Amino acid sequence: MAIWEDVVAAGLIGTDRRPVPQHLPPSWGTELDQAIDPAHAVLSLAARHRAVIRAGGLPASCPPAALGPPNREPVASRAAHEILDRLLSPPQVDLLNLWLIAAAQHGQRAAASYWTPLAMVAARTSAVDRTALGRAIGERGLWFVAQNPQWTRLSNSLQSGTHDDLAPDRSAPTGVVTEDAVRADPELIMAAPSPWSQQLSETVLKIIGSGQLRERGPRYAATIGARLPLEHYELVRSAMQQDLGSDEPLTALALRSVREAFRALERVAWVRIELASAFAGKPITVQRLETPPW
Amino acid sequence: MDVWSRDRVLSQASDRASARAAAALAQTRVWRDVGADHSSIWGLCTGGTRPYQVVLDLGPPAAYACSCPSRKVPCKHVLALLLRWSAGQVPPGEPPEFASAWLGAPAARRAEPAPPGAGRQTGELADPAAAAKRASARAERVTNGLDELDQWLCDQIRGGIAGLERAGYVHFDRMAARMVDAQAPGVAGMLRSVPAEFASSGWPGRVLEQLGALHLLVQAHRALGRLPADLAATVRSRIGYSVGKAEVMAQRGVLDHWFAVGMVDTAEYRLDTRRVWLYGASSGRWAVIMSFAPPGGALDATVLAGQMLHAQLHFYPGSGQFRALVGEQTSATAEPTMPPTESFAAVRARYAQLVASDPWAVRMPAVITAVPVPGTERWRLRAENGDCCDIIDLPDEPWPLLARSAGEPIEVFGEWTPRGFRPHSLLGSEATEPFSTAVVPRGA
Numbered sequence: 001m002a003i004w005e006d007v008v009a010a011g012l013i014g015t016d017r018r019p020v021p022q023h024l025p026p027s028w029g030t031e032l033d034q035a036i037d038p039a040h041a042v043l044s045l046a047a048r049h050r051a052v053i054r055a056g057g058l059p060a061s062c063p064p065a066a067l068g069p070p071n072r073e074p075v076a077s078r079a080a081h082e083i084l085d086r087l088l089s090p091p092q093v094d095l096l097n098l099w100l101i102a103a104a105q106h107g108q109r110a111a112a113s114y115w116t117p118l119a120m121v122a123a124r125t126s127a128v129d130r131t132a133l134g135r136a137i138g139e140r141g142l143w144f145v146a147q148n149p150q151w152t153r154l155s156n157s158l159q160s161g162t163h164d165d166l167a168p169d170r171s172a173p174t175g176v177v178t179e180d181a182v183r184a185d186p187e188l189i190m191a192a193p194s195p196w197s198q199q200l201s202e203t204v205l206k207i208i209g210s211g212q213l214r215e216r217g218p219r220y221a222a223t224i225g226a227r228l229p230l231e232h233y234e235l236v237r238s239a240m241q242q243d244l245g246s247d248e249p250l251t252a253l254a255l256r257s258v259r260e261a262f263r264a265l266e267r268v269a270w271v272r273i274e275l276a277s278a279f280a281g282k283p284i285t286v287q288r289l290e291t292p293p294w
Numbered sequence: 295m296d297v298w299s300r301d302r303v304l305s306q307a308s309d310r311a312s313a314r315a316a317a318a319l320a321q322t323r324v325w326r327d328v329g330a331d332h333s334s335i336w337g338l339c340t341g342g343t344r345p346y347q348v349v350l351d352l353g354p355p356a357a358y359a360c361s362c363p364s365r366k367v368p369c370k371h372v373l374a375l376l377l378r379w380s381a382g383q384v385p386p387g388e389p390p391e392f393a394s395a396w397l398g399a400p401a402a403r404r405a406e407p408a409p410p411g412a413g414r415q416t417g418e419l420a421d422p423a424a425a426a427k428r429a430s431a432r433a434e435r436v437t438n439g440l441d442e443l444d445q446w447l448c449d450q451i452r453g454g455i456a457g458l459e460r461a462g463y464v465h466f467d468r469m470a471a472r473m474v475d476a477q478a479p480g481v482a483g484m485l486r487s488v489p490a491e492f493a494s495s496g497w498p499g500r501v502l503e504q505l506g507a508l509h510l511l512v513q514a515h516r517a518l519g520r521l522p523a524d525l526a527a528t529v530r531s532r533i534g535y536s537v538g539k540a541e542v543m544a545q546r547g548v549l550d551h552w553f554a555v556g557m558v559d560t561a562e563y564r565l566d567t568r569r570v571w572l573y574g575a576s577s578g579r580w581a582v583i584m585s586f587a588p589p590g591g592a593l594d595a596t597v598l599a600g601q602m603l604h605a606q607l608h609f610y611p612g613s614g615q616f617r618a619l620v621g622e623q624t625s626a627t628a629e630p631t632m633p634p635t636e637s638f639a640a641v642r643a644r645y646a647q648l649v650a651s652d653p654w655a656v657r658m659p660a661v662i663t664a665v666p667v668p669g670t671e672r673w674r675l676r677a678e679n680g681d682c683c684d685i686i687d688l689p690d691e692p693w694p695l696l697a698r699s700a701g702e703p704i705e706v707f708g709e710w711t712p713r714g715f716r717p718h719s720l721l722g723s724e725a726t727e728p729f730s731t732a733v734v735p736r737g738a
Binding site: 007011012014017043059069141 | 451453666681684693696698702712727735
């Protein structure tokens with residue numbers, strides 16, 4: 001390449017001040033016409049060099065990359081990933097956690113294509129269940145997250161959370177909860193053993209429909225949606241209808257809040273039904289409630 | 295008005311079938327009320343339930359109208375009437391009402407689309423003489439512009455390119471603007487890409503190579519008449535001579551199940567560009583569908599990555615040409631056929647062939663099997679034999695590639711360039727690790 005360096009030097013300094021190489025080695029093809037303008041000679045040689053480098057350059061080499069551990073867990077179904085797609089765009093962290101927990105409970109994992117968006121969401125908010133995420137991406141996914149220096153904190157929290165129990169088990173119920181107790185303190189339902197009795201489900205749905213929770217209603221309802229026994233999903237329909245036909249009319253503000261709450265509850269419960277079906281590989285047997293035209 | 299020759303009439307046909315049908319129709323007895331004056335021809339073509347009204351204004355520019363519902367432009371009735379006129383079978387006369395109404399309308403109104411179901415097609419006929427005159431004028435402008443460019447290139451080399459990095463974009467933009475004036479937009483684009491080289495070390499060699507490529511293009515243009523037709527078409531394309539869609543569609547189509555393997559949108563100097571790369575299952579051929587829009591404008595979304603297409607593709611003329619237009623499509627369906635993967639050596643050999651066909655080529659589609667290797671400065675793709683190349687031009691780090699790979703080889707489709715490889719998609723047919731265009735984090 002000594003000739004090329006000479007050509008570059010001539011082009012850099014200018015052919016008015018520096019001569020062009022007179023004789024070319026055979027690898028450069030035919031000799032240049034000596035009568036040619038030196039500037040033309042440099043441009044012609046540059047064109048030749050460009051073609052040679054592009055057509056005949058040697059490949060670079062580099063050391064091998066680190067190898068991750070193998071995937072051990074079976075990958076979740078396409079149906080489950082279609083739900084995951086929906087929950088990621090845009091990210092809905094509460095529902096995403098349901099997906100991760102369901103995957104972990106079924107011993108299945110998210111496909112590798114989803115590890116990057118999942119890690120990005122988890123790196124942004126601590127609301128993503130670390131334990132469930134770690135299980136849902138598996139050992140190989142944990143290795144992957146550890147490769148990105150920007151995810152170091154996330155990686156550390158995932159590694160330390162892999163031996164923890166999953167979220168629903170951590171809040172294990174502590175005792176018997178009666179309908180009267182829930183009516184007195186709606187939050188007590190969270191301490192009721194799963195699955196709740198139909199009476200308990202009806203009680204919490206009535207509480208939501210009464211509007212007594214005011215602005216706390218939608219948040220409470222979403223939490224109920226995450227715990228409501230799925231066989232009680234149909235109860236939501238009648239609860240919604242009761243709301244429409246309420247004897248004691250609610251204020252416009254309270255009515256809006258109640259409807260928002262039912263929507264939140266139904267949305268979460270339906271995702272759970274979809275997840276149960278997708279992870280078990282069984283069809284959905286219930287019909288989704290048609291949201292009234294509120 | 296000179297009577298057109300039979301060849302000139304037939305050269306207006308959109309395809310051979312139209313020409314054959316028109317020649318046959320011209321000889322039949324279906325014509326009534328046929329006539330011509332110094333600038334127009336008219337006639338009724340009977341044979342159906344209602345006669346078709348055919349009118350021609352011989353211009354310039356020559357224009358026509360026919361009440362038939364044909365999609366051929368021009369239809370066989372227009373061509374047949376012209377053939378009769380060419381053969382001296384149209385008597386002189388005064389235009390009847392159906393003809394004079396259209397002939398008397400302003401040009402703009404004539405061009406208005408007919409109401410749906412009206413079954414009227416209008417258009418202009420090519421004027422070879424005027425077209426040749428325009429082409430000649432353009433060639434002269436391009437020649438003068440390229441002469442000026444060559445002089446400018448030599449001036450840079452005589453004075454030396456040291457210091458050009460300080461002159462920056464303006465220095466090259468000025469000459470690029472001159473090339474746009476000279477109707478050589480391709481050359482302008484090449485000039486505008488030069489300053490990007492100043493950003494990294496070793497720029498003098500790379501800038502010199504770019505200037506050398508421009509010089510080679512000037513030389514090739516001067517020798518255009520002596521080059522093989524394919525190479526001449528490539529030179530014209532690189533300079534920026536436009537090729538009409540009709541001309542491209544007239545090229546023989548390649549019928550295949552085409553899979554859109556990947557796509558990329560780029561913003562290049564006041565123009566958004568989309569490249570959609572297709573691979574033909576039977577032909578094993580690569581093609582690229584390009585669309586352009588002003589900044590922020592909508593790019594063509596007819597074919598997007600991941601879609602299958604059973605269609606005739608018509609390739610632009612030129613050696614080493616991938617660009618094509620989508621012609622006739624059918625509803626035939628097939629599972630996507632993924633393009634075969636190649637070793638780095640095979641890709642390089644194919645690129646060498648491309649450079650031989652088109653010395654100004656800047657990219658080539660390829661599928662390689664390699665392991666992504668993260669790096670703080672740059673990411674690379676490494677083949678099992680240790681060969682590697684840089685990953686280039688991505689808007690973010692390609693973490694999804696590493697997620698799929700985890701240190702094992704994966705099949706990646708992208709554009710091979712002398713600077714490195716620009717990944718566009720991950721190949722795969724498994725239900726859970728499928729074909730994916732997410733090579734960088736979403737939203738990047």
